[in-house]
Amino acid sequence: MNQTRRDVLKTSSGASVLALLAAAGFVIPGPAVAADWNKAAFEVKTVPEAFKALGAGAPATSADIIMKAPDIAENGAVVPIGIESKIPGTESIVVLIEKNPNPLAAAFDIPAGTETTVTTRVKMGETSNVYALVKANGKYFVAKKEIKVTLGGCGG
């Protein structure tokens, strides 16, 4: 009698752990997230490695990428960055921050019909070059701007 009860308890707790894992995203939605999220590119530690992980190699510098960002950011936790690409056939825009622990901050895929301008806010640990990488017609272009940070946004 007791034996059965234990077995039942054991199996049911095992099942609920699985259910919890599924709910927390480890079992079912996990692979879906990993599939669209480029883990390798987000985890590298330098800009050239990030370019490589994104398949960009050595992108050409372009004057047709316009970055709207402050020269000096008082608060590194919230640095507004707007990127506009005037390159025809722009497919994606990527923001990289050279001196962050992982430089890749955000990547936007832009379907036809959407204007090639995105604005967001990022964290910067310290004064650093910020790169805007644009993919257009299968080629990669880059622009950079140095943003000075007076108060770091990482490590709080």
Added chain:
Amino acid sequence: MADPMRIRAASKDGVVNVKVLMSHEMETGQRKDAAGKVVPAHFIQSVSATWQGKVVLTAQWGPAVSKNPFLEFNFKGGQKGDKIQLTWTDNKGDKRTDEAAIN
């Protein structure tokens, strides 16, 4: 789980300007709490915006995007009254979808 997103979508001359403010901690995984333990990373990994079933923007984010992320973009073709939907998924598998009408 998380609070709703605030979405503003305004149509002007055939172009819809979309501004989104999401409510998310965006914890980097680099920070330590008072006891010296690393606070585990918790951040939005992917975002997608659709209008009438058509994807108008997708994004992949790392933890370097600021807390309570802001996103602005423009797309062509939306009419006043059309619905635009935004969905995000974070690294713990949490999801949130919100929609707003274009005005």
